[in-house]
Amino acid sequence: MGDGEERWLTPEQQHAWKKFISVVELLPGVLDTQLQRDADLTHFEYFTLAMLSEAPNRTLRMTALASLTNATLPRLSHVATRLEKRGYLERSPCPEDRRATNALLTEAGFEKVRTTAPGHVSTVLANVIDPLTPADISDLDRIMGRMLGELDPNDRFQAKNE
């Protein structure tokens, strides 16, 4: 990280940072590889469908879905178009607010989540959860919550509040 960073991060911080950034770079590829191989979905596409599968009536406003998936609305809209073409998702004006748009998980979309979840969960368990002790899980929750306080200062995304 150059001379500058070595002056400004302590050796302990430097070591933790290098491990952390390695995980941040490696994990998305591992998640995407399994999902694309087994379900022809990116992790973001799967996560979008999965969030809808947990919502009441399998329906969410696009703004709420963007918040749940840590995405901007333009990014989510782009992915929703792809998922719509594959028959997993439908968009329609929100009955309570015609300016807003709802996303609905179709029956085919729900089935896709149901059949895809086990393989994805196995990947998460094997790479992230199983190597950790219960104390590690609790530490991870606390540490990531603190980082989200900076990365998402306006509470735009929802994981922090879980």
Place this chain on the structure above:
Amino acid sequence: MGDGEERWLTPEQQHAWKKFISVVELLPGVLDTQLQRDADLTHFEYFTLAMLSEAPNRTLRMTALASLTNATLPRLSHVATRLEKRGYLERSPCPEDRRATNALLTEAGFEKVRTTAPGHVSTVLANVIDPLTPADISDLDRIMGRMLGELDPNDRFQAKNE
């Protein structure tokens, strides 16, 4: 995460996982945004230059540089071509093994790291390090080391050994 995952992750694991995956999705954008705005570099390009800046004679074999940057050799080669065009890096056959290729940080490349480091370090401190206590740093180091044991089982990348 679908019905399947909720059966297989405990609520504590689910909460920690959702926060963690949010950080994994948000952090790269924050790092890239600052570096592209202030230095016209992606985080991966900066990290590549920074790793070379710390090496003896500012030179590394491409295979060693790939290991340090958590990258495959094809991905690194692609980025090295871009950095070479901008005058920050030069490649040449390795004198000890003509089949291997060395990457050398040029004087312009070193100067680029020197002027870019402070802004990048500030971003890392503000979003990752400063929200954490010394105990959090030590926990983060331990937890990420355990995940890397799965994500990088063959020790291809080097952060785990720091």
